[in-house]
Each structure stands twice: as structure tokens, then as C-alpha cells.
Amino acid sequence: MxxxxxxxxxxxxxxxxxxxxxxxxxxxxxxxxxxxxxxxxxxxxxxxxxxxxxxxxxxxxxxxxxxxxxxxxxxxxxxxxxxxxxxxxxxxxxxxxxxxxxxxxxxxxxxxxxxSGAIVAPGVFEEKCSMCGKCELEWSQGVCPHTICPKGIFNGPCGGVHDGKCEVNSERDCAWAVMYERAKRNGCLDELERPREFKDWRDNIKPRRIVVRSGKIVHH
Amino acid sequence: MYITDYIEKHGFVYTVELTPPVVFREKFEKKVQKFSKLFKFMNFTDFQRGTVKVTSLVAAIIAKDYGVEPVIQLTGRDRNRIAIQGELLSAYAMGIENVLCLTGDHTSLGGDDQAKYVGDVDSVQMLKLVELLSCGELYGGKKLRKKVEFCAGAALNHYSEPRELNIFKLHQKERVGARFFQTQPVFDAEEFLKFLEEAKLKVPVIAGIMPVRNLKMAEFLDKNLSGVKIPEQLMERLSNGEDYLDIFVEILRVIKPHIAGVHFMMAKYDEVAYIVDKVG
CATH class of the missing domain: 3.40.50.2300 (Response regulator)
Structure with a gap:
């Protein structure tokens, strides 16, 4: 939504x-x-x-x-x-x-x-995705580093994490604290340990347009 | 000179962090000249907390005239990967050899909270860019005609919790080429040493020392300095009127055998002269 x-x-x-x-x-x-x-x-x-x-x-x-x-x-x-x-x-x-x-x-x-937000309760909306064009949720355990981390850090957390809370908004969990716990739970901490390369922003060149015909993208 | 080579040769390094000027170059030069009597290495902050100043690199170039070996600080807050690499090449062209790679404070916490946060490059990625340059390469694969080498360091905030996650990130920084760490100010020697023992870092650690002059300053820092916690015990000692410099001499004496250097922050010349003289 x-x-x-x-x-x-x-x-x-x-x-x-x-x-x-x-x-x-x-x-x-x-x-x-x-x-x-x-x-x-x-x-x-x-x-x-x-x-x-x-x-x-x-x-x-x-x-x-x-x-x-x-x-x-x-x-x-x-x-x-x-x-x-x-x-x-x-x-x-x-x-x-x-x-x-x-x-x-x-x-x-x-x-x-x-x-673009999730409806977490009636009248309560939360941003989960920035629609960047290249989804990172696989390695980031379903926590978008661009969106949930205000600094968009690919190799986190930043030094400002305090008791697992975000430096920018202390009422929010640090994205990387959540990611780390999920990776541990999912047994894939190695996915976070590997330093992440730079983001490819080419699919974020605006304005974006796609044409879908018969279920296939024919123009991008 | 690489700061790590200095540490290897002399066993210990004293560094100081100075803020680049806004407009008064002469005043800044006088400060650099004064501190250069005690310090060979000086850090220059990079738009500290998002406030507009002369860049770290230009401050470093000015300082070099006074025989200083600058450590430039570089953050990803205001520059994308192109600008970061350009800044590194510029630093190399000007004979700067040491760089501290930082993600940077968020713009919303700083001097212009309406500014866009860039964040194309985090500290680990910046270390990676330095590593690529040292192999004679730019990001994207373009080959350079020679290797562009730096001694790159990273920040260590021992106050960040959860500790396990904090140490995880520090190890990641080491893996991508951090050759030294500079820490947030140490206010509790025992806690700091406990952290170092747990972190098991391989590269030299240069501990931050920020002489907190009185209770008011301690309370301010506790509230406003990202992640920093001032222990109750220190607050009490300051409120009891103990000499603040002697408190920091005591802290430094405890941690000195376990670190490779000290990094003075927000310190006046007379304060650091006193501490360095007492600690040796």
C-alpha cells in the first residue's frame, strides 16, 4: 500500500x-x-x-x-x-x-x-521496502538494509547501535541487530559475515518504466 | 609515514584529533603548530556531525607544512563511491598516507537535518575501495598506472551493544583491510580492557582519550555523544572535585600496556601536555 x-x-x-x-x-x-x-x-x-x-x-x-x-x-x-x-x-x-x-x-x-508500507494494524503503517530495483532481502534475512537502516548500511551495524536500538531513532530496533538474530536463527550467519559489495543502482535510474505482455516483461 | 609503521618502530603513538576550520585558517594553523610540538600524527574530522567546514583533506594539506603526518577522516555520509575514490586519489596526490574510514553520523543528527543522506559507501566498503586502490584498481575494474597505497584505519565504538554484533563488525573491518582502530573515548579503563579481551583484535588499537573537565561536560557528553556512556563513578569523582586530568592519567596508565597508542579528542594543548608528561 x-x-x-x-x-x-x-x-x-x-x-x-x-x-x-x-x-x-x-x-x-x-x-x-x-x-x-x-x-x-x-x-x-x-x-x-x-x-x-x-x-x-x-x-x-x-x-x-x-x-x-x-x-x-x-x-x-x-x-x-x-x-x-x-x-x-x-x-x-x-x-x-x-x-x-x-x-x-x-x-x-x-x-x-x-x-510503500505494510499495514501492521488498522491505521498503523510501516515502511519495509524502498523499491530500489534490486532486492537485497535474500542475504539480509528479509530486513531491507536500505529501508530499515537509516544509513542504508550494507555492512553493519554502525557504531551508533545502543542496546540493539537505532542511533537515529532509539525507539526502533537496529536493522542489523534484527538481521543478525535472524541469521543466527536461520543458521546462515556466513551470509552476513561476507563483506557486501556495492549496490548496483542501475535499476533505480528514474523514471522507471516496464512493459509486460502475456506475463513477460517485453520492455525494461 | 604510515601510522602503523610508526607504531612498529616506536611501540606507541600519541595522536590528536583537530577540527578543520570554518573560515579562520590562521587560527587553525596556530593550533596545528602548537600541537605539532607534541604530536607527529593528527586526525582531521570530516564535516563532524554534518556541520560544514573545510574538508579533512584540505586541513591535512595545511598541517603537512608543519611537519605533521595527517590522518584524514572520510565518511560516506556526504559522498558516493565516485567522490570517495576521488578524495582518496586527491589525498594520495598531496602525499597523505593515512585515512580513517567511517560511515559517518546521520544527517538527521547533525548541523543540517534537511540534507539528503548519501550513504552509497559504508565504512567496510570504503576500506574495500582503499584495498582496491592499493592493488592499482578503481571500483568497476579500471586499472590505474600505479598502486595507490594508504594505511587505512577504522573506528571502534566499545559502547555499542549488542557486543557480539559490535565485535562481528570489527572483525569484518579487519577482514577488508583495516590496519588500525581508533576508538571512542575511554572513560572506564576496566570495561574497555574487558572489551578488548573479548574482541581479540589483530590490528593495533589507538584508544580515544577525551579529558572531561567537569560534571556538566560529562553529563552533556553522556547525553549527546553517539553511544557514549560516562560511568557513574567518573561522574562522582568529578562532582567530588577531583582533578580531572589526574583521573585521565590514571585511566591511561591502566590501559597503556594493552594498546598501541592514544588518540586525544576535544583536548586543549595544556591538558594533553600534562597527561603525556605524566604517563610518558
Whole structure:
């Protein structure tokens, strides 16, 4: 799930200063789940904008704004979106960019996109993967060194580990302390003992794009 | 001169860590000149705690004019593998022979917590880059026309826990070519020796000594210096008004037979002169 957070109201109002008519788009999947861009949040923003003297020309929640075809289709039924001064989108950054690609009006981001997260409990999301393009979880015992270690150390831990806790956030376990314990449990400490070479970042050159046809990647 | 060659020849080395200047070169030079009366080897920190200063390398080049053998400190916090290798080649071109390879503090804990943490190279990988250069190679396989050799060291933080994991990392540093260790400040001689006994390191250990002047400073360091723990006993002795320098002379006398050198940190000239004179 892509975790996002609604931007502060003051920032949203700054964006629309000088504008009158604003159309709102939310996302029915991730942004609804993490309460940054579902129907409830759009209603809240509508009231904020109206209290500030703006007109909300309409609202639309797409089940996955990131699905280009679906968002395009939905927008066809909302001509008022095109006739507004701007569209404010409450989804992940991908969804916001999709809308900006589709419409000929100014698009404002309503959220800050934070991370790809696990849902560890209702309303509790944790980052586990940075989507770097080359998975290291095999040798790192399922603990991503890029993500769980703030320093992204491939040969850890750093000197700041204190009672097994991270130097950057003492409430969190040190990624390497967890990795080490798992490697011991799994009987594969040798995987951690071998000094790790440098990361190959070539699959992280942005923007990334792949084309899948009949279950196969045909373009990368 | 390699710091390890000096240790081999003289049995023991005294080094001091100085912070490069921000803008006042002359003041820094005076400090280097003063300390050079006592120290042949000096470390120069690398954007310590993410604060902007003259680079370690430039400070080292300045210090060389005073007959100092610099140990440059290099962190992966602000440089990727290209910049690290470039910095090493630059150091070699300027006749610098000793380098301390560090991962570095996280940017979020330092002077500019909005800056991006680079982290392409950790301390072990940096040691590996030094090793490659010494074989006349850059990362990626490009051959150099000559070998670029350094004496590379690494940091040892005996306060890091779990100890088993800490020692695991130190052995990894040794395996990739660390030729000496410089430690975090020692405040408890017995605990430090216990650590060394357990770690069974093969390369020389240069112990950090930071003369803590009073209780206020001790409490500050205990709270703010990454991973460092100041023992209650030291706090008590300082609050009882004991001479702080004599406390560190005592600590050093206990650990000296077990180490290859001392690395003074955040120390004033008169303090180190007193300690070195007493300990010998």
C-alpha cells in the first residue's frame, strides 16, 4: 500500500490563493485506507475551501487514481473538472501525476506521499521496502538494509547501535541487530559475515518504466 | 609515514584529533603548530556531525607544512563511491598516507537535518575501495598506472551493544583491510580492557582519550555523544572535585600496556601536555 498524508490546510489554501473554482479528486484505495484522500477527507477539504470563500465545483473518488484509463474515463463524466481553476488531488504522487497528465488545468497535490508500507494494524503503517530495483532481502534475512537502516548500511551495524536500538531513532530496533538474530536463527550467519559489495543502482535510474505482455516483461 | 609503521618502530603513538576550520585558517594553523610540538600524527574530522567546514583533506594539506603526518577522516555520509575514490586519489596526490574510514553520523543528527543522506559507501566498503586502490584498481575494474597505497584505519565504538554484533563488525573491518582502530573515548579503563579481551583484535588499537573537565561536560557528553556512556563513578569523582586530568592519567596508565597508542579528542594543548608528561 502507498502511504500518504494530507498536506496541512494552510499549505492547501496557499496553493489556491487567487483561484475561485476548485475540483477535488480522491483515491478509493490507498489514500482512503490511510485517511489522506477518501470521501471523508474530500468532504473535510470541501468545507475548508468553502469557509475560505472558494467554490468546490465537484468531487470524484476513483478506485485507484493511478490506473490511467480508469481515471480518464471517470473524468469524462465530470466536465466541471475541466471548467475549474484547478484540480486538487488527494492520492499518492503517482495518482496526482496521472491527473496532471490527463487534464489541461492546473493540478495541486493534496497529499505528501510517504512510503510503500505494510499495514501492521488498522491505521498503523510501516515502511519495509524502498523499491530500489534490486532486492537485497535474500542475504539480509528479509530486513531491507536500505529501508530499515537509516544509513542504508550494507555492512553493519554502525557504531551508533545502543542496546540493539537505532542511533537515529532509539525507539526502533537496529536493522542489523534484527538481521543478525535472524541469521543466527536461520543458521546462515556466513551470509552476513561476507563483506557486501556495492549496490548496483542501475535499476533505480528514474523514471522507471516496464512493459509486460502475456506475463513477460517485453520492455525494461 | 604510515601510522602503523610508526607504531612498529616506536611501540606507541600519541595522536590528536583537530577540527578543520570554518573560515579562520590562521587560527587553525596556530593550533596545528602548537600541537605539532607534541604530536607527529593528527586526525582531521570530516564535516563532524554534518556541520560544514573545510574538508579533512584540505586541513591535512595545511598541517603537512608543519611537519605533521595527517590522518584524514572520510565518511560516506556526504559522498558516493565516485567522490570517495576521488578524495582518496586527491589525498594520495598531496602525499597523505593515512585515512580513517567511517560511515559517518546521520544527517538527521547533525548541523543540517534537511540534507539528503548519501550513504552509497559504508565504512567496510570504503576500506574495500582503499584495498582496491592499493592493488592499482578503481571500483568497476579500471586499472590505474600505479598502486595507490594508504594505511587505512577504522573506528571502534566499545559502547555499542549488542557486543557480539559490535565485535562481528570489527572483525569484518579487519577482514577488508583495516590496519588500525581508533576508538571512542575511554572513560572506564576496566570495561574497555574487558572489551578488548573479548574482541581479540589483530590490528593495533589507538584508544580515544577525551579529558572531561567537569560534571556538566560529562553529563552533556553522556547525553549527546553517539553511544557514549560516562560511568557513574567518573561522574562522582568529578562532582567530588577531583582533578580531572589526574583521573585521565590514571585511566591511561591502566590501559597503556594493552594498546598501541592514544588518540586525544576535544583536548586543549595544556591538558594533553600534562597527561603525556605524566604517563610518558
Amino acid at each position: 502507498i502511504i500518504s498524508r494530507m498536506k496541512p490546510v494552510s499549505e492547501l489554501l496557499d496553493y489556491v490563493a487567487g483561484e475561485e473554482k476548485i475540483f477535488l479528486i480522491g483515491c478509493g484505495i490507498c489514500a482512503t485506507y490511510c485517511a489522506s484522500g477518501g470521501k471523508r477527507e474530500l468532504m473535510f477539504v470541501k468545507k475548508v475551501l468553502e469557509d475560505a470563500g472558494k467554490t468546490v465545483t465537484g468531487m470524484l473518488v476513483v478506485e485507484g487514481v493511478c490506473v490511467v484509463g480508469r481515471t480518464k474515463k471517470h473524468l469524462e463524466y465530470y466536465p466541471e473538472a475541466y471548467n475549474s481553476d484547478s484540480i486538487m488531488v488527494f492520492s499518492c504522487g503517482t495518482g496526482i501525476s496521472v491527473v496532471a497528465d490527463l487534464v489541461p488545468v492546473k493540478v495541486h497535490p493534496g497529499t505528501d506521499t510517504l512510503f
